[in-house]
Amino acid sequence: MRKRRLxxxxxxxxxxxxxxxxxxxxxxxxxxxxxxxxxxxxxxxPASLVIALGLRDPAMGAGVMRGGxxxxxxxxxxxxxKLLARRLGGRVGRFVELRPAVRLLAGPPGGGGWQLAVAxxxxxxxxxxxxxxxxxxxxxxxxxxxxxHLPRPRRLADLRGRVLxxxxxxxxxRAIATVVRPRTAPVLATRVDxxxxxxxxxxxxxxxxxAIEAGRFVRGHGRELGPVAGRVExxxxxxxxxxxGIGPDVAAVDRALAxxxxxxxxxxxxxxxxxxxxxxxxxxx
Amino acid sequence: xxxxxxxxxAAVGACALxxxxxxxxxxxxxxxxxxxxxxxxxxxxxRVAPAVPSLLRSLLAGPTRAERTKGLRSxxxxxxxxxxxxxxxxxxxxxxxxxxxxxxxxASLTARVGQLVRTLRAVPGVVGVRVRIEGGVPIxxxxxxxxxxxxxxxxxSQAAPTLRETQQLLVDLGFxxxxxxxxxxxxxxxxxxxxxxxxxxxxxxxxLDAAVVxxxxxxxxxxxxxxxxxxxxxxxxxxxxxxxxxxxRVERVFHVxxxxxxxxxxxxxxxxxxxxxxxxVPFSVWMPWASYFTGGIAFHEYSYVPSYPxxxxxxxxxxxxxxxxxxxxxxxxxxxxxxGRA
Numbered sequence: 001m002r003k004r005r006l007x008x009x010x011x012x013x014x015x016x017x018x019x020x021x022x023x024x025x026x027x028x029x030x031x032x033x034x035x036x037x038x039x040x041x042x043x044x045x046p047a048s049l050v051i052a053l054g055l056r057d058p059a060m061g062a063g064v065m066r067g068g069x070x071x072x073x074x075x076x077x078x079x080x081x082k083l084l085a086r087r088l089g090g091r092v093g094r095f096v097e098l099r100p101a102v103r104l105l106a107g108p109p110g111g112g113g114w115q116l117a118v119a120x121x122x123x124x125x126x127x128x129x130x131x132x133x134x135x136x137x138x139x140x141x142x143x144x145x146x147x148x149h150l151p152r153p154r155r156l157a158d159l160r161g162r163v164l165x166x167x168x169x170x171x172x173x174r175a176i177a178t179v180v181r182p183r184t185a186p187v188l189a190t191r192v193d194x195x196x197x198x199x200x201x202x203x204x205x206x207x208x209x210x211a212i213e214a215g216r217f218v219r220g221h222g223r224e225l226g227p228v229a230g231r232v233e234x235x236x237x238x239x240x241x242x243x244x245g246i247g248p249d250v251a252a253v254d255r256a257l258a259x260x261x262x263x264x265x266x267x268x269x270x271x272x273x274x275x276x277x278x279x280x281x282x283x284x285x
Numbered sequence: 286x287x288x289x290x291x292x293x294x295a296a297v298g299a300c301a302l303x304x305x306x307x308x309x310x311x312x313x314x315x316x317x318x319x320x321x322x323x324x325x326x327x328x329x330x331x332r333v334a335p336a337v338p339s340l341l342r343s344l345l346a347g348p349t350r351a352e353r354t355k356g357l358r359s360x361x362x363x364x365x366x367x368x369x370x371x372x373x374x375x376x377x378x379x380x381x382x383x384x385x386x387x388x389x390x391x392a393s394l395t396a397r398v399g400q401l402v403r404t405l406r407a408v409p410g411v412v413g414v415r416v417r418i419e420g421g422v423p424i425x426x427x428x429x430x431x432x433x434x435x436x437x438x439x440x441x442s443q444a445a446p447t448l449r450e451t452q453q454l455l456v457d458l459g460f461x462x463x464x465x466x467x468x469x470x471x472x473x474x475x476x477x478x479x480x481x482x483x484x485x486x487x488x489x490x491x492x493l494d495a496a497v498v499x500x501x502x503x504x505x506x507x508x509x510x511x512x513x514x515x516x517x518x519x520x521x522x523x524x525x526x527x528x529x530x531x532x533x534r535v536e537r538v539f540h541v542x543x544x545x546x547x548x549x550x551x552x553x554x555x556x557x558x559x560x561x562x563x564x565x566v567p568f569s570v571w572m573p574w575a576s577y578f579t580g581g582i583a584f585h586e587y588s589y590v591p592s593y594p595x596x597x598x599x600x601x602x603x604x605x606x607x608x609x610x611x612x613x614x615x616x617x618x619x620x621x622x623x624x625g626r627a
Binding site for chain 2: 058064065224
């Protein structure tokens with residue numbers, strides 16, 4: 001009788017121990033099942049996202065790299081990442097840097113340790129680590145900045161007879177060659193200051209600069225330069241990369257971006273950080 | 286003998302290090318430079334500072350009241366703190382508080398790193414500066430600086446463009462032909478400067494001094510007085526310049542000297558006669574590259590083109606410019622002679 005009771009207690013204890021062991025090992029097993037899950041992501045709760053940033057300039061994204069994470073992060077993409085995380089029902093756990101050189105080397109999806117990357121990624125040139133790409137949140141079009149007193153062009157054809165300038169080798173220079181195709185050879189400079197100088201002095205009639213930089217290009221030079229008259233489409237855009245398996249659903253990111261766009265938040269962010277909302281510039285065709 | 290030869294540079298090096306030591310961390314009081322800004326350009330002021338920490342404190346404190354009245358400013362935000370300062374292998378590592386990166390003005394952000402680097406690099410013995418913020422590496426926060434690396438020199442100041450750069454600007458603005466960009470001073474540059482001075486209302490001396498260089502660096506392309514399509518010439522009697530215009534764009538601004546005492550009449554004319562070598566009967570003088578636009582009045586080359594109206598009615602031009610005007614002002618080209626700019 002006593003022996004039976006003791007056996008029952010022992011069995012219960014064994015069952016309890018097995019249950020505890022099973023519970024304790026469950027997350028480990030889950031991680032072991034998905035070898036692509038990065039260590040960084042495992043440290044964060046599902047509602048806490050690890051977001052990769054590009055860290056290029058103070059307007060788009062910049063910060064301080066400390067102990068493998070980005071602190072004091074700020075810029076358009078930083079604010080967008082925070083808003084996106086909130087709309088996805090979570091928050092930013094931490095920011096990490098997505099270095100341009102690492103982008104191409106990143107192995108399996110999520111290998112970069114991030115779940116979302118808001119890092120100036122062009123749709124046509126995504127990082128290998130990304131499994132999904134969202135709809136564009138910003139255009140990579142080239143903005144047309146005029147010299148003073150030049151009448152606003154209505155069509156691309158109005159630019160063809162003008163002297164255009166851009167940074168040599170830039171996407172804007174490519175847009176001049178492939179989309180605008182002016183009759184006179186464009187003036188290509190190596191520095192943005194020189195492009196501004198060419199425009200100010202009237203050595204060129206219109207400068208093509210990346211639309212995301214147009215606001216900063218004219219800021220503080222309003223008296224010397226003409227207006228930002230429109231944009232030349234590139235057919236590409238900056239997208240959010242979603243790490244496969246561990247990131248949120250791409251459709252959910254798209255929905256969140258669409259809401260941010262429709263309620264004007266994206267435009268306000270762009271005006272605040274970039275000085276201009278590229279989406280509102282008239283497309284020259 | 287060979288040992289002596291080796292010993293001399295070694296001794297010189299040791300002396301340099303000993304001289305640098307007090308400045309880097311010692312207690313000897315000495316005058317060191319702190320860099321601030323005037324009109325956005327770096328300016329050095331001297332401070333009595335025993336070592337780098339006190340020098341840094343002087344920089345963060347900003348210009349004194351007296352210096353502020355002289356226009357000195359600092360781009361470093363008030364309240365910026367130094368968390369840590371270390372010197373190793375002649376490289377100063379300065380870890381500042383987050384306030385150092387406050388603000389969005391990119392020029393200010395770049396300027397403050399420039400101030401910090403200039404100030405620390407001016408300390409004898411310091412060869413580089415490593416900037417840290419809250420113990421981390423700032424990335425992308427300060428345009429123009431890669432702070433992942435040791436900064437060995439600040440970004441070049443735009444305060445003093447080279448002569449070549451200024452000549453290029455004169456070409457860009459339409460005051461000089463491309464052939465004038467030589468990097469050397471010369472007659473072509475002086476004439477272009479004179480035309481620029483006339484256009485902007487500066488004293489007409491043709492000298493490329495600091496004020497003129499500054500004005501050129503900020504100038505915009507001259508605009509025609511009237512808006513009309515096609516090719517035409519505007520002669521501005523008050524400024525003593527002629528503008529060659531195509532479709533409302535001023536292609537060139539020429540230094541000219543028109544008739545003294547109002548002998549060049551204002552009005553709208555057209556070039557009606559052109560003579561490669563024209564003989565002036567009343568004054569018995571050759572007038573090369575002559576383009577007549579009213580009566581006996583023409584644009585032509587002349588050996589003396591002062592900065593004021595000096596001719597008997599014609600428009601004198603420099604030998605280098607006259608052929609250009611001759612080629613531009615073909616027969617029938619409108620010439621608007623305007624007394625004063627509207």
